[in-house]
Amino acid sequence: MDTSAAPTSPNGQRPDPSRIERLCIERGLKMTGQRRLIARVLSEAEDHPDVEELYRRASALDSRISVATVYRTVRLLEEKGIVERRDFGGGRARFDPTDRGHHHHLIDVDTGKVIEFEDAEFERLARAIAERLGFSLIGQRLELFGRRPEDAPAARPGRKSGR
Amino acid sequence: MDTSAAPTSPNGQRPDPSRIERLCIERGLKMTGQRRLIARVLSEAEDHPDVEELYRRASALDSRISVATVYRTVRLLEEKGIVERRDFGGGRARFDPTDRGHHHHLIDVDTGKVIEFEDAEFERLARAIAERLGFSLIGQRLELFGRRPEDAPAARPGRKSGR
DNA sequence: GTACATGCAAACTGTTTGCAGGGCA
DNA sequence: TGCCCTGCAAACAGTTTGCATGTAC
Numbered sequence: 001m002d003t004s005a006a007p008t009s010p011n012g013q014r015p016d017p018s019r020i021e022r023l024c025i026e027r028g029l030k031m032t033g034q035r036r037l038i039a040r041v042l043s044e045a046e047d048h049p050d051v052e053e054l055y056r057r058a059s060a061l062d063s064r065i066s067v068a069t070v071y072r073t074v075r076l077l078e079e080k081g082i083v084e085r086r087d088f089g090g091g092r093a094r095f096d097p098t099d100r101g102h103h104h105h106l107i108d109v110d111t112g113k114v115i116e117f118e119d120a121e122f123e124r125l126a127r128a129i130a131e132r133l134g135f136s137l138i139g140q141r142l143e144l145f146g147r148r149p150e151d152a153p154a155a156r157p158g159r160k161s162g163r
Numbered sequence: 164m165d166t167s168a169a170p171t172s173p174n175g176q177r178p179d180p181s182r183i184e185r186l187c188i189e190r191g192l193k194m195t196g197q198r199r200l201i202a203r204v205l206s207e208a209e210d211h212p213d214v215e216e217l218y219r220r221a222s223a224l225d226s227r228i229s230v231a232t233v234y235r236t237v238r239l240l241e242e243k244g245i246v247e248r249r250d251f252g253g254g255r256a257r258f259d260p261t262d263r264g265h266h267h268h269l270i271d272v273d274t275g276k277v278i279e280f281e282d283a284e285f286e287r288l289a290r291a292i293a294e295r296l297g298f299s300l301i302g303q304r305l306e307l308f309g310r311r312p313e314d315a316p317a318a319r320p321g322r323k324s325g326r
Numbered sequence: 327g328t329a330c331a332t333g334c335a336a337a338c339t340g341t342t343t344g345c346a347g348g349g350c351a
Numbered sequence: 352t353g354c355c356c357t358g359c360a361a362a363c364a365g366t367t368t369g370c371a372t373g374t375a376c
Contacts, residue, residue, distance in 0.1 A: 068357075
């Protein structure tokens with residue numbers, strides 16, 4: 001997509017560290033070529049890729065990487081709080097850099113597209129509900145499934161949650 | 164848990180159809196011994212069992228059932244809208260009879276226990292958010308993850324659940 | 327009687343892990 | 352240089368499925 005986004009120093013030096021790479025260094029991770037690669041793919045992603053997709057994109061940039069490494073790296077990043085593991089159904093984990101800020105998702109049931117949103121009132125409400133039940137809120141998961149009123153596809157609310 | 168809940172006719176006839184079994188019949192499912200068994204286990208469950216747990220409970224009542232059948236039946240019930248598939252993390256699907264009404268879940272991150280709750284304000288808010296984004300709300304998923312404060316006020320047993 | 331449900335075990339999918347070799351600090 | 356990372360493939364867990372047999376309607 002955005003090949004121009006590969007920042008290279010004037011004389012062919014290593015590209016500038018990506019957003020996520022900088023975070024990795026900050027948290028003291030040893031930066032190998034593979035980790036740098038994954039960091040860059042994640043930095044450039046505007047969606048929520050799963051491991052397979054990360055592997056595909058990383059391989060395209062440099063094929064000397066294996067899925068096992070993607071799994072290990074992604075888990076490491078999760079432990080360091082650099083990405084969050086998401087589950088939108090479909091059985092594969094998807095990943096979301098935390099530095100994009102806290103947000104939730106609305107899934108378009110017709111197209112499968114995922115829209116991010118934030119809502120302060122919801123945050124407040126979630127905390128209030130947890131407290132009402134005698135808990136302090138650690139985390140939350142909110143997903144809305146919606147349909148654009150405009151288009152009227154023949155199909156009924158499809159149930160494509162199969163695995 | 165509630166073994167006394169096995170309803171038997173005066174003279175040892177077949178137990179009355181369970182809540183879920185009635186729903187199955189309503190939707191035209193062929194009722195075999197195994198399906199009746201699973202229907203009963205689900206009717207009596209007050210938590211959100213996974214397949215393994217359903218299998219365990221069903222086997223205890225009648226060992227002539229296999230996991231494969233539990234998987235197939237549970238999928239069938241989902242297609243018929245009789246149960247909902249849930250994912251509370253941990254990699255196994257858990258099941259929730261729909262006739263218990265619409266509700267959300269708070270998961271105790273320390274014990275794994277699941278507490279059900281409803282909240283009218285949230286329903287309102289969810290619809291409003293979807294509309295704001297240009298969608299009409301089809302479905303939603305809300306899960307809160309919480310921790311009981313150290314000096315826990317030993318919250319009253321509300322609607323408890325989980326495993 | 328027939329179409330469909332079941333049990334068994336093998337197949338599949340996503341993910342993790344042991345081991346030998348390689349690379350970063 | 353030493354420790355950790357990586358690739359490979361085998362191991363795993365949850366779930367699905369093909370086939371022969373059994374059973375509800």
